[in-house]
Amino acid sequence: MSSRPPDELPNTLPRPAGEFERLQAVWKRPRGWRVLTQVNNTAIGLWYIGAALLFLVLGGILALIMRTQLVVPGNDLVDYDLYNQLFTMHGSVMMFLFAVPVIEAIGILLLPAMQGARDLPFPRLSAYAFWAYFVGGLVFFTTIFFDLAPDGGWFMYPPLTSYEFSPGLRTDFWLLGIGFIEISAIAGAIEIVVGILRTRPPGMTLDKMPIYLWAMLIVGAMIIFGFPPVILATALLELERAFHWPFFLAEKGGDPLLWQHLFWLFGHPDVYIIFLPAAGLVSMMVATMAQTPLIGYRWIVVAMLATGTISFALWVHHMFATGMPHLSLSFFSAASMAVAIPAGLQVFSWIATLWRGNVQRTTPTYFLLGFFGVFVLGGLTGVMLAVVPYDWQAHDTYFVVAHLHYVLIGGMLFPVFAGIYYWAPLISGRQLSERMGTWACTIMFIGVNLTFFPMHIAGLLGMPRRVWTYADGYGLEIYNLLSTVGAFVFAAGIGIVLLDLLLHFRPAGKVNTNPWRAGSLEWLPQDEYAIRSIPFVTNRDPLWANPSLPEEVDAGQHYLPGTATGVRETIVTSPIDARPQYVLRLPGSSWLPVLAGVGTAVFFLALTVKWMVIAVLGAIVALVSILMWLWQSDPAPSGKLFDIGGGLSLPDYMTGSNSHSWWSMVVLMLVDGSIFACLIFTFFYLWTVTLSGFPPESLELPLIGSSVAAALAWAVSVAAMYVSNRMLPQKRMGAVGLTLTAALAGVWIAFGLSLHALLETNLQPQLHGYASTAYTTVAWQGLHAVLLTLMAGFTLVRLWLGMIDPVRRVVFDNTRIMWYYCAAQGVLALLVMSSPRLAM
């Protein structure tokens, strides 16, 4: 298909009788109890945002208790032990249960509408991500009521959090409790990245993407590479706590700084994972509020790309006080300065847009102005902290607390609240209260500055963060009193927003409103099926370019005005040029994502308290549900072409890199590869810092013979898979099954030999960092052997039942590419484990 728009509207009027009714029927939402089985991203997005706001309130209450404790010197409202739990839970809840989920939630809600899609490609994955997060998050929060909440700070530094200094379950709740949130975040990222790349409307090339899509695409990529370090770090610390494998114990060849590297490799990009989507929302709102196209659109895209990239080179600026090499510090200081340039570019673009336009004086605008003030101040103190000598003075003081709250509240909370007021009519059909919104914004702005500005001074006066009380006579009293008053003022502002939502927000059925006169596609008439027909996009602000577009779309004059295949569907387009490729049949409502999500949360939480039977049951429920849902996810191709209008007929099935499923598998492999890369980093990092030998002379290296044999077994396995792939187009199904089985045997032989190479030496994982890393690397291969067994078994059963053939082969292809990846990883792991031989 040409990338040019059609000369005439793709479909004519009147539309055939019954077309609209059939579309309504397939997208009809379940009622009663079955409402929980919804997978539609609009519903899931709303629930997700509601849950995130609940956690904002819960985390905020913890903050108010802390501020009350600090209102006067020597207060004894709470003791130090509870205070430790309060600040740990406040940080963890705000970062893991509010900030990251809410940005993904807004994406899941807005993206389909903004890109004119009926839905994103994996609605059940979004539902799964929500349920795992919501159930797990609630249970995680309740630990505070049982004196079981983690107390090591939200970044959980060992050795404080290792088995010696933090016995008991508190730290385990953090380490395993964060597990399901990580899974949920990555599931959301897969949906967002593949959704943006493959379900944009025809014609929406890169230069016509709404800026919010760019922000979410970059953030999705950042989650893919940014979350794996913390996934590995939490796994390693849990292994150290549970089995005494010394990754972070210096006396046994580990290093506590390894945790800081891994944590901040996640933690710093996470700040931008939170900020960039908010910046994307700001760009969308600023243009509408100023009623003029965004100035510097192209520069903002560049700025976001630069911010996303450079943010991965900032992690050490949280570690300036750890005694790292001076030159290394200067590199990170330079990167910290560099990242301010793209941030500044965006701010100037927003100001210029507002300057040029005719600004609507409404609540979203007020929140945006609040965002400018608060965020810019936070950014400036960030540049101050990027200067190493200054950081040494301010490190671990209230100055840092002030800085991070200015950045996060200014950079994320104000834009999100602006977004709530801006996009609420999209769901409820009417605006929230202007009066309450204006009051809320004013009170929040006063509150945030009253709370956090004095903290700069308290910090410069030497008040350390995370102290449960302070002594009289150091000049800290007035600043703490002001901060406490400010915290309650700020909370009152948030309370007004929530009250406004309670009073004035009710999801409506069909919505046809554009109160701000916006130009982007989400303001097309929306119903349960999203939009009636999918337009060809010719402009960055399509509703401004063509004011009659809403009527045309709603009348069904654009693409896919009904249901072509008889089920829920959307158009899949090419990733760069947005050319229509096929009609994607989407799954409907189901209990399976609910069960899988709840099962995942139960597994992690029961594992924490060592309720092994319940943990196993949770795992089985999750696994069976996921397998059942995957079973339905590769429907048979009809072999027909479906007319979507404009003379365009599309198939309902594609394979290889044209398939949306292939893209999700590639994204999953990127996540997996990033975790593995962090494991390799762990190995070489410990080797570098361990001066007593890696491994020490008293320990042996893995057997070379077994290692070579394991590598050969991987090669044989890959060869068998390659042959299997060659047999499939020839329809030699028996041979396909046999070679796939042989490939699986090769995997287990390779894993067995890798393990044998360790077991036949004197290496014990408890003895030294080398041994623990080597065993973890082999265990990682074992985990992949189990994964490949599940995938091969799934493929073989479908093969046996005739559900795989030369055309219907997406399941086979996904198994195949994962196989090649695992083999490459397995061989690399063997090479790395044996690499100390080269130094001998």
Added chain:
Amino acid sequence: MQHRFTATTFLVAGGLLVWMADFVFVYVFAALACARGFDDASLLGLPVVPLTTVLASSLAGAITVAIVRRGYLMQRRESDEHTRFIGFVAWAGGALALVALVLLIMPALVVRLNVC
């Protein structure tokens, strides 16, 4: 005009990815020098760690300039609006990466510092 995903991705993010690769290299090299005790080593009378930083970053700069040039020409010569946009993002991203590269090598150039 049709665009390939991998080629387009590496073009638009090319300059920044080169910067990232250089950053990782110079950071790891400096860390190894301190951990393994060759931070005082010199080559042709020049300290080896700052010298390596400057050389590696210069190479990265040369690659980035090539990306900037390619993107700029693409933006100037192509008539297709989408392709021109891709060219713009490539050169502008590369230009930002060059600024970040200059900031990166500055300490090694102008400060006679104790590496560790």
